[in-house]
Amino acid sequence: MADTAARLYLITPVLEDSSFAPQLSEACGTGAVAAILLRLAPADERTLTNQVKALAPAAQEHGAAVIVTTDAKADLATIAARGGADGVHIAGDPSLVRELRERLKAERALGVGAIRTKDDAMTFGEAGVDYLLFGEPRPDGSLPSLESVVERAAWWAEIFETPCVAYAPSLEAIEPLAATNAEFVALGDAVWSHPNGPAAAVKAAAEILERQEASR
Known part of the structure; x- marks a missing residue:
């Protein structure tokens, strides 16, 4: 079981260029963000690599790890390495997980999402992913x-060592998800669409996590 508060994992909208860098910097500048998932619009490998190069420092300079994903038929391992990302994220595909784990070795993180069943989750855990979303x-x-997300995260966190990330569609959903002992809580639109800006949303989320931890 987790003995520290869950940490924040932010998921960007689908990005077509590097203009999102200021929002990344604002959110991560709070110091409360553990990782950012950059969702990149389909493009060729060189374009995607250059996007990562342009965007990653906005998060990394504030201590956040940068994970990349795209629906493009592109080589994520190469894009992450050349672009300077800290890891890659894919939708559930056991054969691709095994291939990427072999190629990334221990140098970069490998995360997986779009997990439909508990059996799938266990298969990915056994394949050596660094986290499940x-x-x-x-x-x-x-x-x-x-x-259903609370149930799945609580089941995983109680039994398995591999960290899990539980997605919160709103700030209000953070508390029940953090109570599952998930290592990370993910936020997307709840941060980027916050009326007071990304930093205000991240600070509010961090306060919820701290309160939840203190109440255990």
């Missing part, structure tokens, strides 16, 4: 129920 928006934008 539960509850993120589906390709059509719909979300699984918060109750």
